[in-house]
Amino acid sequence: MTVLADVGDTIRALRKEVCALHEQLTRYQLVVWTAGNVSARVPGHDLLVIKPSGVAYDDLTPENMVVCDLQGRVVEGEHAPSSDTDAQAYVYREMPHVGGVVHTHSTYAGAWAIRGEPVPCVLTMCADEFGGEIPIGPFAIIGDDSIGRGIVDTLSTSRSPAVIMRNHGVFAIGPTPRKAVAAAVMCEDVARTVHISRQLGEPVPIEQKHVDALFDRYQNVYGQR
Amino acid sequence: MTVLADVGDTIRALRKEVCALHEQLTRYQLVVWTAGNVSARVPGHDLLVIKPSGVAYDDLTPENMVVCDLQGRVVEGEHAPSSDTDAQAYVYREMPHVGGVVHTHSTYAGAWAIRGEPVPCVLTMCADEFGGEIPIGPFAIIGDDSIGRGIVDTLSTSRSPAVIMRNHGVFAIGPTPRKAVAAAVMCEDVARTVHISRQLGEPVPIEQKHVDALFDRYQNVYGQR
Amino acid sequence: MTVLADVGDTIRALRKEVCALHEQLTRYQLVVWTAGNVSARVPGHDLLVIKPSGVAYDDLTPENMVVCDLQGRVVEGEHAPSSDTDAQAYVYREMPHVGGVVHTHSTYAGAWAIRGEPVPCVLTMCADEFGGEIPIGPFAIIGDDSIGRGIVDTLSTSRSPAVIMRNHGVFAIGPTPRKAVAAAVMCEDVARTVHISRQLGEPVPIEQKHVDALFDRYQNVYGQR
Amino acid sequence: MTVLADVGDTIRALRKEVCALHEQLTRYQLVVWTAGNVSARVPGHDLLVIKPSGVAYDDLTPENMVVCDLQGRVVEGEHAPSSDTDAQAYVYREMPHVGGVVHTHSTYAGAWAIRGEPVPCVLTMCADEFGGEIPIGPFAIIGDDSIGRGIVDTLSTSRSPAVIMRNHGVFAIGPTPRKAVAAAVMCEDVARTVHISRQLGEPVPIEQKHVDALFDRYQNVYGQR
Numbered sequence: 001m002t003v004l005a006d007v008g009d010t011i012r013a014l015r016k017e018v019c020a021l022h023e024q025l026t027r028y029q030l031v032v033w034t035a036g037n038v039s040a041r042v043p044g045h046d047l048l049v050i051k052p053s054g055v056a057y058d059d060l061t062p063e064n065m066v067v068c069d070l071q072g073r074v075v076e077g078e079h080a081p082s083s084d085t086d087a088q089a090y091v092y093r094e095m096p097h098v099g100g101v102v103h104t105h106s107t108y109a110g111a112w113a114i115r116g117e118p119v120p121c122v123l124t125m126c127a128d129e130f131g132g133e134i135p136i137g138p139f140a141i142i143g144d145d146s147i148g149r150g151i152v153d154t155l156s157t158s159r160s161p162a163v164i165m166r167n168h169g170v171f172a173i174g175p176t177p178r179k180a181v182a183a184a185v186m187c188e189d190v191a192r193t194v195h196i197s198r199q200l201g202e203p204v205p206i207e208q209k210h211v212d213a214l215f216d217r218y219q220n221v222y223g224q225r
Numbered sequence: 226m227t228v229l230a231d232v233g234d235t236i237r238a239l240r241k242e243v244c245a246l247h248e249q250l251t252r253y254q255l256v257v258w259t260a261g262n263v264s265a266r267v268p269g270h271d272l273l274v275i276k277p278s279g280v281a282y283d284d285l286t287p288e289n290m291v292v293c294d295l296q297g298r299v300v301e302g303e304h305a306p307s308s309d310t311d312a313q314a315y316v317y318r319e320m321p322h323v324g325g326v327v328h329t330h331s332t333y334a335g336a337w338a339i340r341g342e343p344v345p346c347v348l349t350m351c352a353d354e355f356g357g358e359i360p361i362g363p364f365a366i367i368g369d370d371s372i373g374r375g376i377v378d379t380l381s382t383s384r385s386p387a388v389i390m391r392n393h394g395v396f397a398i399g400p401t402p403r404k405a406v407a408a409a410v411m412c413e414d415v416a417r418t419v420h421i422s423r424q425l426g427e428p429v430p431i432e433q434k435h436v437d438a439l440f441d442r443y444q445n446v447y448g449q450r
Numbered sequence: 451m452t453v454l455a456d457v458g459d460t461i462r463a464l465r466k467e468v469c470a471l472h473e474q475l476t477r478y479q480l481v482v483w484t485a486g487n488v489s490a491r492v493p494g495h496d497l498l499v500i501k502p503s504g505v506a507y508d509d510l511t512p513e514n515m516v517v518c519d520l521q522g523r524v525v526e527g528e529h530a531p532s533s534d535t536d537a538q539a540y541v542y543r544e545m546p547h548v549g550g551v552v553h554t555h556s557t558y559a560g561a562w563a564i565r566g567e568p569v570p571c572v573l574t575m576c577a578d579e580f581g582g583e584i585p586i587g588p589f590a591i592i593g594d595d596s597i598g599r600g601i602v603d604t605l606s607t608s609r610s611p612a613v614i615m616r617n618h619g620v621f622a623i624g625p626t627p628r629k630a631v632a633a634a635v636m637c638e639d640v641a642r643t644v645h646i647s648r649q650l651g652e653p654v655p656i657e658q659k660h661v662d663a664l665f666d667r668y669q670n671v672y673g674q675r
Numbered sequence: 676m677t678v679l680a681d682v683g684d685t686i687r688a689l690r691k692e693v694c695a696l697h698e699q700l701t702r703y704q705l706v707v708w709t710a711g712n713v714s715a716r717v718p719g720h721d722l723l724v725i726k727p728s729g730v731a732y733d734d735l736t737p738e739n740m741v742v743c744d745l746q747g748r749v750v751e752g753e754h755a756p757s758s759d760t761d762a763q764a765y766v767y768r769e770m771p772h773v774g775g776v777v778h779t780h781s782t783y784a785g786a787w788a789i790r791g792e793p794v795p796c797v798l799t800m801c802a803d804e805f806g807g808e809i810p811i812g813p814f815a816i817i818g819d820d821s822i823g824r825g826i827v828d829t830l831s832t833s834r835s836p837a838v839i840m841r842n843h844g845v846f847a848i849g850p851t852p853r854k855a856v857a858a859a860v861m862c863e864d865v866a867r868t869v870h871i872s873r874q875l876g877e878p879v880p881i882e883q884k885h886v887d888a889l890f891d892r893y894q895n896v897y898g899q900r
Contacts, residue, residue, distance in 0.1 A: 028707060032253060032410050032411065032414045033407050033410050033411060033414075034448075035350060035411075035414075052449065053447060053448050053449060054447055054448025054449055055449070079449055080448070080449055080450065083442075083446065083447050105348075105350055105414070105418075107414070107417055107418050107421060108421060110348060110418040110421075110422070111418055111421040111422035111424075111425075112422070113348075113422075114347050114348060114418065114419060114422035114423075114428045114429065115422055115425065115426050115427070115428060115429060116429045117425075117426070122789050122842055123780075123785060123788075123789060123842055123843070124817075124842055124843045124844075125710060125780055125844075139429075139431070139435075141349075141435055141438060141439065142349075142439070142442060143438075143442065166429060167347055167348055167349055167428075167429060167431050168348070168349045169349075169350075182708050185707050185708050186707065186708060186710075189707045189710075189780070189782070192782055193780075193782050193785040193786055193789065194789060195421065195424075195425065196782060196783060196785075196786040196870065197785070197786035197787070197788075197789035197790055198425055198789075199424060199425070199786075199870075199874060200786075200790065200792075200870065200873055200874070201790050201792070202790070203789045203790060203842075204789065204790060204791045204814075204841060204842060206814070206842050210814075210816055213816060213818075214816065214817070217758075217817060217818065221758065222728060222729055222758055223709075223728050223729025223755070224727065224728060224729055224730065224754055224755055225755065257478060257635050257636065257639045258632050258635050258636060258639075259673075260575060260636075260639075277674065278672060278673050278674060279672055279673025279674055280674070304674055305673070305674055305675065308667075308671065308672055330573075330575055330639070330643075332639070332642055332643050332646060333646060335573060335643040335646075335647070336643055336646040336647035336649075336650075337647070338573070338647075339572050339573060339643065339644060339647035339648075339653045339654065340647055340650065340651050340652070340653060340654060341654045342650075342651070364654075364656070364660075366574075366660055366663060366664065367574075367664070367667060368663075368667065391654060392572055392573055392574055392653075392654060392656050393573070393574045394574075394575075420646065420649075420650065423650055424649060424650070482703060482860050482861065482864045483857050483860050483861060484898075485800060485861075485864075502899065503897060503898050503899060504897055504898025504899055505899070529899055530898070530899055530900065533896065533897055555798075555800055555864070555868075557864070557867055557868050557871060558871060560798060560868040560871075560872070561868055561869075561871040561872035561874075561875075562872070563798075563872075564797050564798060564868065564869060564872035564878045564879065565872055565875065565876050565877070565878060565879060566879045567875075567876070589879075589881070589885075591799075591885055591888060591889065592799075592889070592892060593888075593892065616879060617797060617798055617799055617878075617879060617881050618798070618799045619799075619800075645871065645874075645875065648875055649874060649875070
């Protein structure tokens with residue numbers, strides 16, 4: 001297709017990266033069967049690369065990833081794209097700094113989703129990565145813009161890169177698809193640890209100034225420069 | 226055996242498929258030791274292919290799968306068939322649209338089984354796959370038709386492809402053995418997430434109209450056509 | 451050593467089998483680090499084969515298994531035997547039908563151990579394998595016969611092949627080491643499922659006559675003849 | 676670098692050992708993504724070897740481990756060291772018998788951390804390895820000596836080789852890095868088993884004299900001499 005001629009190499013690389021990142025979802029048991037996916041924005045183009053719908057993780061290849069435009073229409077690929085494509089396309093349209101989106105139904109985040117309760121920030125790891133509580137998004141049904149809108153509305157008023165959609169599951173964003181996967185992994189880890197702690201009593205809170213200091217340090221000092 | 230001459234290729238393929246699907250049971254930790262099995266109907270024949278009894282998952286091969294008629298009698302194979310063969314044969318006799326049956330004692334479904342309590346439909350994934358709550362079947366003891374009858378009676382009055390038999394475990398059905406395995410995997414996933422959520426409070430319900438819309442969409446739009 | 455001349459082949463085979471069975475303990479996450487072991491009786495001799503003490507599971511080989519007499523003294527092997535050797539030797543002395551013993555600190559059984567509470571028989575799998583509740587043995591400290599005596603006293607008055615020693619962990623027995631491992635695996639599975647169920651309410655009991663029928667069938671009909 | 680000329684072989688060996696020990700953290704699921712690390716003292720030198728910051732476990736190699744002095748300054752290596760280097764350097768400075776330090780955010784220990792509650796010694800394995808309860812350290816924020824000081828202050832008044840820092844995670848020490856990893860593994864195992872037990876009732880305590888006897892035996896008799 002001529003529209004893709006000038007980004008062929010970028011798309012080839014993103015197909016490979018998006019495909020490989022799904023291994024992190026299975027490794028950390030964030031997904032079962034075919035229920036969860038990763039997508040990436042094609043930088044500088046109104047395009048995204050996403051998992052095909054209903055295909056098992058073992059059967060994913062760079063070639064069966066699907067390229068869509070930001071209205072969710074297939075531009076390149078033999079398969080139907082993930083049924084979450086519309087929601088993720090909405091996020092890319094509305095949040096230009098987002099380079100990757102991940103969707104999971106991970107267990108402990110799902111438990112908070114069912115009660116519609118945000119995960120309080122009572123672990124240093126939560127302050128580091130989420131800068132506060134992990135918020136709950138509205139109940140929204142698949143098929144129009146309401147999931148996408150719920151994600152964007154919630155994350156626009158939070159420092160958190162992950163939102164737990166009510167009765168549904170997690171959407172995580174990042175400047176890169178890899179960072180979005182990291183947010184999805186840590187969302188489940190924090191949701192699990194806080195859940196388990198609360199089974200036997202109330203958490204000791206962390207003061208807001210410490211949350212702020214931890215978030216600032218993790219965003220600006222942690223890792224390799 | 227002459228009875229099998231005209232379905233030799235079909236049976237060879239089903240032996241391979243049924244054997245391979247057991248890997249999904251161990252991967253998702255739905256079974257321990259030898260406690261769980263998959264079977265497939267031989268389409269157009271009153272026959273099924275099932276796991277041998279008490280054989281470890283590592284030792285399963287296409288060759289040691291057992292072919293039985295729908296009264297549970299061995300037609301081809303060196304091994305005794307699963308002790309659940311009678312129950313599964315009953316399902317194939319009574320439910321002609323069923324192409325595969327799976328039995329597990331998966332942990333969280335087992336927890337609901339012990340209390341004899343259905344899993345309420347409070348997750349979109351549950352609405353998608355089960356179209357409502359995951360029902361409880363009666364207590365039934367092995368050795369006659371009572372398990373098979375309990376499965377059929379329960380699933381005939383439900384949209385769910387899985388039933389949790391009281392004090393026992395899960396039986397899941399599908400138009401194909403692979404779809405039955407998917408139902409068993411998601412049954413445990415939903416049972417786990419809802420259980421964990423309820424440890425800390427009551428679920429927010431999903432309105433019936435949303436359950437219906439999600440079920441309809443998942444059955445008719447999701448996946449590859 | 452001359453005492454071993456006539457059983458050299460048997461011991462070689464048992465070293466291999468005992469070593470390999472430890473893979474089942476790690477696969478089912480019944481043990482961490484070096485905390486758990488399998489032993490086998492050398493049939494017709496007052497000897498047993500057991501794991502060396504404090505050696506990591508990855509480093510086990512048939513050659514570093516240790517042969518001891520039934521007083522727990524090393525007869526063949528370069529390593530110190532498991533610190534549970536005395537307890538297991540006691541079991542082999544007092545229970546001539548036992549061919550294998552397994553010790554674990556598996557998590558959910560350990561949770562019942564801490565409360566000193568037997569696991570009630572509310573799952574068909576528990577009736578099948580244990581013929582009733584999984585009993586609690588006394589608190590006993592390592593270093594003399596008290597652990598061995600606690601195991602034998604408890605299992606002599608039960609149909610169960612596994613005992614949960616108070617504040618400690620599981621000892622499982624079987625006519626073969628493989629059957630003892632199966633009992634240890636199912637002990638944890640049953641302890642886990644019943645624990646989880648009770649978090650949200652009381653179990654529905656299984657009538658004694660059903661427990662008896664299930665136990666009888668599993669011992670006499672299940673598996674390959 | 677001339678300062679390292681006489682310890683080149685030692686450091687090469689420690690890079691390999693420290694790198695390899697991280698596999699134990701992932702195997703026992705004590706860490707997710709990049710959140711946890713192992714370090715080793717270079718015996719006889721004011722140096723330590725530690726994981727690079729923010730590098731995935733799959734990407735660790737002996738070569739990308741970082742050598743620092745005991746003020747936490749990089750002495751050899753291309754990468755920025757773990758953000759926990761300052762805390763661990765403090766431990767090596769103040770506790771000369773420590774040869775290895777491990778940091779994790781393991782789940783169940785984290786649950787106790789959030790409530791700021793020590794893990795009571797109600798399992799023989801806890802008496803063996805920790806000689807009593809697993810203590811809680813103070814809340815301390817990263818960036819100065821306060822984490823290191825909290826670790827040292829807590830462990831100096833305890834027989835335990837592991838401390839659970841409030842709202843944060845585990846630091847474990849040992850005479851060797853391998854023993855520190857063992858302590859981190861057993862800390863999570865004990866924290867998990869005791870947590871689960873307490874969900875359904877109160878633990879039966881172990882008498883202090885038995886705790887002392889078990890600790891003494893495990894330190895002096897267990898394993899290979």
